[in-house]
Amino acid sequence: xxxxxxxxxxxxxxxxxxxxxxxxxxxxxxxxxxxxxxxxxxxxxxxxxxxxxxxxxxxxxxxxxxxxxxxxxxxxxxxxxxxxxxxxxxxxxxxxxxxxxxxxxxxxxxxxxxxxxxxxxxxxxxxxxxxxxxxxxxxxxxxxxxxxxxxxxxxxxxxxxxxxxxxxxxxxxxxxxxxxxxxxxxxxxxxxxxxxxxxxxxxxxxxxxxxxxxxxxxxxxxxxxxxxxxxxxxxxxxxxxxxxxxxxxxxxxxxxxxxxxxxxxxxxxxxxxxxxxxxxxxxxxxxxxxxxxxxxxxxxxxxxxxxxxxxxxxxxxxxxxxxxxxxxxxxxxxxxxxxxxxxxxxxxxxxxxxxxxxxxxxxxxxxxxxxxxxxxxxxxxxxxxxxxxxxxxxxxxxxxxxxxxxxxxxxxxxxxxxxxxxxxxxxxxxxxxxxxxxxxxxxxxxxxxxxxxxxxxxxxxxxxxxxxxxxxxxxxxxxxxxxxxxxxxxxxxxxxxxxxxxxxxxxxxxxxxxxxxxxxxxxxxxxxxxxxxxxxxxxxxxxxxxxxxx
Amino acid sequence: xxxxxxxxxxxxxxxxxxxxxxxxxxxxxxxxxxxxxxxxxxxxxxxxxxxxxxxxxxxxxxxxxxxxxxxxxxxxxxxxxxxxxxxxxxxxxxxxxxxxxxxxxxxxxxxxxxxxxxxxxxxxxxxxxxxxxxxxxxxxxxxxxxxxxxxxxxxxxxxxxxxxxxxxxxxxxxxxxxxxxxxxxxxxxxxxxxxxxxxxxxxxxxxxxxxxxxxxxxxxxxxxxxxxxxxxxxxxxxxxxxxxxxxxxxxxxxxxxxxxxxxxxxxxxxxxxxxxxxxxxxxxxxxxx
Numbered sequence: 001x002x003x004x005x006x007x008x009x010x011x012x013x014x015x016x017x018x019x020x021x022x023x024x025x026x027x028x029x030x031x032x033x034x035x036x037x038x039x040x041x042x043x044x045x046x047x048x049x050x051x052x053x054x055x056x057x058x059x060x061x062x063x064x065x066x067x068x069x070x071x072x073x074x075x076x077x078x079x080x081x082x083x084x085x086x087x088x089x090x091x092x093x094x095x096x097x098x099x100x101x102x103x104x105x106x107x108x109x110x111x112x113x114x115x116x117x118x119x120x121x122x123x124x125x126x127x128x129x130x131x132x133x134x135x136x137x138x139x140x141x142x143x144x145x146x147x148x149x150x151x152x153x154x155x156x157x158x159x160x161x162x163x164x165x166x167x168x169x170x171x172x173x174x175x176x177x178x179x180x181x182x183x184x185x186x187x188x189x190x191x192x193x194x195x196x197x198x199x200x201x202x203x204x205x206x207x208x209x210x211x212x213x214x215x216x217x218x219x220x221x222x223x224x225x226x227x228x229x230x231x232x233x234x235x236x237x238x239x240x241x242x243x244x245x246x247x248x249x250x251x252x253x254x255x256x257x258x259x260x261x262x263x264x265x266x267x268x269x270x271x272x273x274x275x276x277x278x279x280x281x282x283x284x285x286x287x288x289x290x291x292x293x294x295x296x297x298x299x300x301x302x303x304x305x306x307x308x309x310x311x312x313x314x315x316x317x318x319x320x321x322x323x324x325x326x327x328x329x330x331x332x333x334x335x336x337x338x339x340x341x342x343x344x345x346x347x348x349x350x351x352x353x354x355x356x357x358x359x360x361x362x363x364x365x366x367x368x369x370x371x372x373x374x375x376x377x378x379x380x381x382x383x384x385x386x387x388x389x390x391x392x393x394x395x396x397x398x399x400x401x402x403x404x405x406x407x408x409x410x411x412x413x414x415x416x417x418x419x420x421x422x423x424x425x426x427x428x429x430x431x432x433x434x435x436x437x438x439x440x441x442x443x444x445x446x447x448x449x450x451x452x453x454x455x456x457x458x459x460x461x462x463x464x465x466x467x468x469x470x471x472x473x474x475x476x477x478x479x480x481x482x483x484x485x486x487x488x489x490x491x492x493x494x495x496x497x498x499x500x501x502x503x504x505x506x507x508x509x510x511x512x513x514x515x516x517x518x519x520x521x522x523x524x525x526x527x528x529x530x531x532x533x534x535x536x537x538x539x540x541x542x543x544x545x546x547x548x549x550x
Numbered sequence: 551x552x553x554x555x556x557x558x559x560x561x562x563x564x565x566x567x568x569x570x571x572x573x574x575x576x577x578x579x580x581x582x583x584x585x586x587x588x589x590x591x592x593x594x595x596x597x598x599x600x601x602x603x604x605x606x607x608x609x610x611x612x613x614x615x616x617x618x619x620x621x622x623x624x625x626x627x628x629x630x631x632x633x634x635x636x637x638x639x640x641x642x643x644x645x646x647x648x649x650x651x652x653x654x655x656x657x658x659x660x661x662x663x664x665x666x667x668x669x670x671x672x673x674x675x676x677x678x679x680x681x682x683x684x685x686x687x688x689x690x691x692x693x694x695x696x697x698x699x700x701x702x703x704x705x706x707x708x709x710x711x712x713x714x715x716x717x718x719x720x721x722x723x724x725x726x727x728x729x730x731x732x733x734x735x736x737x738x739x740x741x742x743x744x745x746x747x748x749x750x751x752x753x754x755x756x757x758x759x760x761x762x763x764x765x766x767x768x769x770x771x772x773x774x775x776x777x778x779x780x781x782x783x784x785x786x787x788x789x790x791x792x793x794x795x796x797x798x799x800x801x802x803x804x805x806x807x808x809x810x811x812x813x814x815x816x817x818x819x820x821x822x823x824x825x826x827x828x829x830x831x832x833x834x835x836x837x838x839x
């Protein structure tokens with residue numbers, strides 16, 4: 001029986017693989033599945049080796065140079081990556097690996113296909129120190145507000161923007177930071193081998209790095225580390241099967257080790273598609289704090305809201321002037337104009353296809369403003385992107401619930417709080433009560449209505465001037481709808497201007513101060529609920545459904 | 551002038567091969583919205599088995615070609631049964647990772663059964679007398695490849711566009727959850743899609759073997775990735791896009807080779823991919839998701 005850990009090279013590559021997995025983790029935490037990691041490792045390895053051999057720099061500056069070079073190359077890649085999504089991103093970054101490799105092969109300054117030789121050696125100890133520092137650094141990053149934003153983007157990029165996250169900036173930072181870390185790993189790799197060649201950094205390495213994270217799981221820091229460790233260890237043990245003194249029957253394992261590995265990859269994906277360590281699994285190892293779901297008790301807590309107001313008492317909160325929107329030839333909004341004051345609830349009514357959700361999307365910045373103008377208090381919203389509007393005070397919920405499933409209830413709410421900027425913040429405890437679930441529960445474990453409450457709490461957490469609620473009562477029962485009505489009134493009393501779109505006409509007429517009725521992209525009626533109930537055009541547009549609630 | 555036309559022609563012939571390969575990826579992605587990373591290995595294995603089991607046993611070329619197609623189709627079906635189905639249609643990343651596992655299994659098996667990584671050659675390389683057409687030189691093998699590729703591409707397109715099964719495939723691409731409610735057997739469509747796709751990879755492999763005269767057990771990864779790059783350049787899931795991109799790449803490579811770009815030749819698909827994505831983030835003919 002032999003101990004694979006006695007092998008120095010094995011120990012080094014075990015740590016190396018864990019470090020590159022960490023670099024990949026930083027990038028993939030934002031949902032950007034990069035196959036450019038081998039390219040970044042190559043750039044770091046070459047930059048480090050170059051300043052080592054040609055300029056005689058010592059270890060620490062060598063590693064810093066490697067990080068800087070990899071980060072520099074990653075910047076244009078990150079900007080490019082921002083333009084594409086999904087498989088296009090995967091293939092684009094794979095191209096980066098290949099282009100870097102071929103470019104290095106043709107660069108005579110770094111030895112072409114011969115590469116660079118004669119670096120100062122460094123070994124397992126240096127690698128271990130760097131890995132330890134990297135683990136501490138990445139753990140800090142991922143638990144920081146920036147890390148929270150990264151993980152939110154992984155779950156839902158549009159919703160993250162709606163929650164005030166500058167998705168573009170955060171994604172670029174993630175790619176560059178992950179590349180820098182990978183560059184350092186590359187430099188250490190070069191020093192361990194004392195030579196470096198372009199063909200050491202092929203597409204295969206990029207795929208291996210991705211597998212460490214995908215097999216380990218991306219929803220915890222431990223996932224990528226465990227993935228890299230297990231895969232490296234497994235392949236080494238299989239490779240040295242004969243040396244373990246096992247029955248010869250098992251000798252087949254060495255030549256067939258990649259098939260065995262491949263089979264295990266398939267099995268892991270079938271059983272644990274999110275990787276071995278899911279966030280749920282990690283948390284259940286920790287002390288389980290499954291508190292009973294607490295009921296939403298808004299009326300009792302409305303009084304507990306601090307009296308401090310962030311909203312203006314005068315003027316209009318939101319002005320919609322002549323807004324039009326077309327999808328190709330389809331006119332969704334023809335010419336919509338209305339105003340909402342602070343501390344007012346305006347319900348948008350209209351049959352399916354009347355343009356309600358389109359209007360919300362235009363106001364929130366998810367769809368571009370094609371015609372007309374939008375003013376929030378005294379600021380023109382014009383062409384501002386969604387996250388800037390949220391920070392200025394336009395918050396929204398989505399028609400189909402969009403919470404960050406892999407974030408806890410508490411984290412969902414904290415993300416919303418960050419968008420409050422310099423406006424007075426609502427107390428976290430009150431917002432958690434509003435969310436109606438234990439703060440440590442994962443949002444995706446909640447029921448649909450539970451998730452909707454979390455989404456509303458997240459939107460309210462940003463202390464909005466204008467809150468856009470798109471079908472908040474969908475799926476709710478009578479009691480829950482009653483509680484929602486109380487909550488919306490409480491939010492109005494805080495000074496928030498609430499725009500409510502809901503199919504439940506009773507709810508809308510019951511709590512709205514004013515009603516705006518849309519039909520085929522035009523405002524056909526506007527007024528207090530009683531007047532709207534009697535309006536003939538509205539009755540006609542709704543084909544009598546309004547009569548029941550009168 | 552003739553020189554340019556000749557290069558264009560060479561590029562077209564090379565591109566037809568690429569297009570066929572990209573088509574096999576595009577079919578899977580277009581219908582199932584899933585990425586298969588095992589097709590390069592299927593391509594390699596189909597060619598290898600056909601050469602060893604048919605050509606080397608003295609079978610005529612037509613039999614060798616059929617064996618390649620059947621092996622390709624079988625491995626395509628295996629991809630569905632072993633990699634996609636256990637994961638489920640709704641998890642694209644896990645499904646793609648599972649196909650990496652399957653690719654490893656195929657490649658390892660090929661290497662073990664072959665006993666070495668050396669390429670297997672055709673029993674007797676095709677007599678390829680160059681055809682002289684006016685000022686142009688053409689190889690009959692390449693014309694043959696072009697003809698088959700053209701027929702198969704048009705046929706595949708027509709099948710997906712016109713036939714009942716093709717309609718079911720497009721419906722699956724559109725809304726996977728709705729199909730079972732309409733009583734359409736989703737499982738049969740996914741198997742059929744992967745069988746056709748695998749058969750296309752097998753056919754492409756056979757045609758490439760005719761052109762190159764050999765198949766290497768290690769050829770899978772590179773050729774597979776080039777196929778993926780072409781699909782991406784053309785626009786994910788777009789059959790015409792795959793064909794345009796395949797032929798386009800063939801022409802670009804032919805011109806690059808005639809100018810002489812050295813080792814940068816192998817980076818051409820990737821440079822082209824980056825350029826196209828910067829201008830058109832959804833490829834040449836792809837639609838935004």
